[in-house]
Amino acid sequence: MVEIFGIPSQALFGQLLLGLINGSFYALLSLGLAVIFGMLNIINFTHGAQYMLGAFAAYLILQYSGLGYWPSLIIAPIAVGIFGVIIERTMLQWLYKLDHLYGLLLTFGIALIIEGIARNKFGSAGLPYAMPDSLRGGQNLGFMFLPNYRAWVVVASLAICFGTWFVIERTRLGANLRAATENPTLVRAFGINVPRMITLTYGFGVALAAFAGVMAAPIYNVSPQMGSDLIIVVFAVVVIGGMGSIMGAIVTGFGLGVIEGLTKVFFPEASATVIFVIMAIVLLIRPAGLFGRTA
Amino acid sequence: MVAATDTLTAPAHSGEGRSEVIAFGVMVAVLIVAPFFIYPLFLMQALCFALFACAFNLLIGYVGLLSFGHALYFGWASYLSAHAAKIWGFPPELAILTGAATGAILGLVAGSLAIRRQGIYFAMITLALAQMMYFFALQAKFTGGEDGIQGVPRGKLFGFIDLTPHTTMYVLVVVIFLACFLFILRIINSPFGEVLKAIRENEPRAISLGYKTDRYKLVAFVLSATLAGVAGGTKAIVFQIASLTDVHWAMSGEVVLMTLVGGLGTVFGPVVGAFVIIAMQNYLNALDQWVTVIQGVIFVACVLLFRRGIIGEIANLLRLKL
Numbered sequence: 001m002v003e004i005f006g007i008p009s010q011a012l013f014g015q016l017l018l019g020l021i022n023g024s025f026y027a028l029l030s031l032g033l034a035v036i037f038g039m040l041n042i043i044n045f046t047h048g049a050q051y052m053l054g055a056f057a058a059y060l061i062l063q064y065s066g067l068g069y070w071p072s073l074i075i076a077p078i079a080v081g082i083f084g085v086i087i088e089r090t091m092l093q094w095l096y097k098l099d100h101l102y103g104l105l106l107t108f109g110i111a112l113i114i115e116g117i118a119r120n121k122f123g124s125a126g127l128p129y130a131m132p133d134s135l136r137g138g139q140n141l142g143f144m145f146l147p148n149y150r151a152w153v154v155v156a157s158l159a160i161c162f163g164t165w166f167v168i169e170r171t172r173l174g175a176n177l178r179a180a181t182e183n184p185t186l187v188r189a190f191g192i193n194v195p196r197m198i199t200l201t202y203g204f205g206v207a208l209a210a211f212a213g214v215m216a217a218p219i220y221n222v223s224p225q226m227g228s229d230l231i232i233v234v235f236a237v238v239v240i241g242g243m244g245s246i247m248g249a250i251v252t253g254f255g256l257g258v259i260e261g262l263t264k265v266f267f268p269e270a271s272a273t274v275i276f277v278i279m280a281i282v283l284l285i286r287p288a289g290l291f292g293r294t295a
Numbered sequence: 296m297v298a299a300t301d302t303l304t305a306p307a308h309s310g311e312g313r314s315e316v317i318a319f320g321v322m323v324a325v326l327i328v329a330p331f332f333i334y335p336l337f338l339m340q341a342l343c344f345a346l347f348a349c350a351f352n353l354l355i356g357y358v359g360l361l362s363f364g365h366a367l368y369f370g371w372a373s374y375l376s377a378h379a380a381k382i383w384g385f386p387p388e389l390a391i392l393t394g395a396a397t398g399a400i401l402g403l404v405a406g407s408l409a410i411r412r413q414g415i416y417f418a419m420i421t422l423a424l425a426q427m428m429y430f431f432a433l434q435a436k437f438t439g440g441e442d443g444i445q446g447v448p449r450g451k452l453f454g455f456i457d458l459t460p461h462t463t464m465y466v467l468v469v470v471i472f473l474a475c476f477l478f479i480l481r482i483i484n485s486p487f488g489e490v491l492k493a494i495r496e497n498e499p500r501a502i503s504l505g506y507k508t509d510r511y512k513l514v515a516f517v518l519s520a521t522l523a524g525v526a527g528g529t530k531a532i533v534f535q536i537a538s539l540t541d542v543h544w545a546m547s548g549e550v551v552l553m554t555l556v557g558g559l560g561t562v563f564g565p566v567v568g569a570f571v572i573i574a575m576q577n578y579l580n581a582l583d584q585w586v587t588v589i590q591g592v593i594f595v596a597c598v599l600l601f602r603r604g605i606i607g608e609i610a611n612l613l614r615l616k617l
Contacts, residue, residue, distance in 0.1 A: 043415045043418070043419065091595065095598070098602075100414055101414075101415070102598050102602070104361070105551065105555065105597075105598050106594065106595060106598040106599065108594060109590075109592070109593070109595040109597075109598065110594075110595060111591070112587050112588070112590055112591030112594065113587075113588050113591035113592060113595070114591075116584075116585065116586075116587035116588035116590075116591060117588055119587070120585065120588070232423060232426045232544060233423075233426075235422060235423055236419070236423040238419065239416055239420055239423065269434065273427045273430050276427035277427070279423055280424070283408045283409075283411050283420065287411035288412075
């Protein structure tokens with residue numbers, strides 16, 4: 001067997017792939033957080049719960065309507081996105097003029113409610129969600145075995161991330177969005193419906209989280225606390241990358257996933273904490289974050 | 296970010312310190328009478344959390360810093376106090392001081408990292424650092440993992456006062472709580488406290504007036520973490536256990552909730568908030584599973600409907616400073 005740095009190459013590449021998968025979820029979630037923060041100036045603590053809702057939506061769709069993975073991948077994000085729009089219209093919109101912290105507190109409260117209800121309905125143990133038949137099996141690449149589903153997750157999230165980046169940075173819609181982030185009053189004066197844009201942005205960010213949730217369902221079990229554990233790591237990712245740039249969020253997400261995967265190989269005890277340690281180091285060296293403009 | 300955090304502050308009042316003195320007197324009287332009517336163990340639990348919430352409020356209410364990781368100091372202090380009392384055989388007063396020192400050291404490290412960023416990032420950093428230390432607590436040998444440190448002896452205070460009876464223990468907890476409460480009151484009303492409030496209102500202006508705001512923020516952070524450590528250490532001695540619950544992020548959320556319910560930036564709010572939330576947890580035991588949901592609903596209701604909290608609303612109604 002081939003060895004690299006004394007580690008069997010199978011194990012090394014296996015962990016690298018796992019790292020890329022985790023990185024996909026970090027990237028998708030921190031992207032959603034960054035998009036929402038840009039428009040609403042709110043850190044969406046509910047993001048983890050909405051990711052969990054996406055996974056549960058896929059599970060329920062399968063249970064009650066028999067629709068499988070592929071329809072869920074479209075229906076679940078839309079459903080959870082609409083739920084997000086309702087949250088924004090009924091609650092969040094009253095907080096824009098207040099201190100940022102109230103947004104955090106409110107979304108934290110909503111996360112507690114969603115998680116609590118999920119735990120009551122489904123218990124704390126995870127529920128299995130079957131992989132779509134079309135993505136079973138895998139490819140033997142010679143140096144490692146690549147399960148099809150995992151390859152799909154990485155490719156799909158890369159596509160979504162770059163799609164989002166393209167829309168925001170390269171299209172007219174994105175230009176309006178960025179302008180509204182800079183100066184909402186002026187953009188309104190040009191006849192653009194900024195409040196509606198804000199609502200839809202929140203809905204989109206939430207849908208991204210739900211999309212990640214559906215993709216995660218076959219890999220991890222569907223469980224009520226799957227979101228809250230993840231969201232804190234994603235916060236650290238966001239602190240490291242800074243929320244100023246979309247590309248920054250994507251690169252940091254994938255990069256940290258890979259680093260975490262490598263840590264699992266070389267120093268398994270530290271794999272749960274490595275991202276937080278990196279955050280501390282980044283704060284010491286570059287307080288504004290890797291891609292942040294100013295603190 | 297928005298410079299003036301005016302919505303976080305208690306409404307302006309003309310009343311001098313008089314109302315505070317009266318309210319303090321009422322609180323002391325209630326604490327003396329309470330054990331004759333209410334189970335002392337409940338009172339001690341509520342007092343530990345009240346102190347914890349007051350420590351947290353020192354940051355959010357008077358410096359405008361939202362720490363979302365205060366369970367770190369509370370929980371780790373309770374681990375170290377429990378360890379000191381059980382393994383090292385420290386008397387209770389030294390064990391609690393060990394907890395305070397733990398809070399101070401962790402506060403110094405976490406604080407000096409967190410104050411490098413402002414606003415929302417500050418909250419995320421404190422949360423992330425707390426989560427990191429949660430994993431350490433999960434993996435470290437001495438914390439006992441899922442079991443925690445059990446069977447911590449209450450011991451003899453100063454070597455001759457046996458703390459095993461609840462009444463004696465209660466008196467000690469009340470003394471610790473009141474001492475810390477007065478200490479916080481002293482901080483808030485000192486020139487140092489005035490600078491903190493200036494930073495909360497308008498940090499750039501405080502800087503332009505020549506104050507090294509980072510140092511003030513760090514000192515406030517360490518003070519808050521130390522007091523949270525005292526609360527955690529005391530809780531470990533009272534309940535004779537230190538466990539993972541106290542370092543978990545849910546605990547950080549709970550202390551935010553207590554302070555929010557009582558009233559951010561009010562002196563007595565966190566105390567009232569802690570009693571309300573602890574009472575809710577104890578008396579709604581039947582609803583066990585729904586406690587998180589209820590807490591979430593209270594969060595949402597507080598943020599949307601009454602941001603001043605219980606004491607804040609009362610103070611506003613009576614036009615008093617509480």
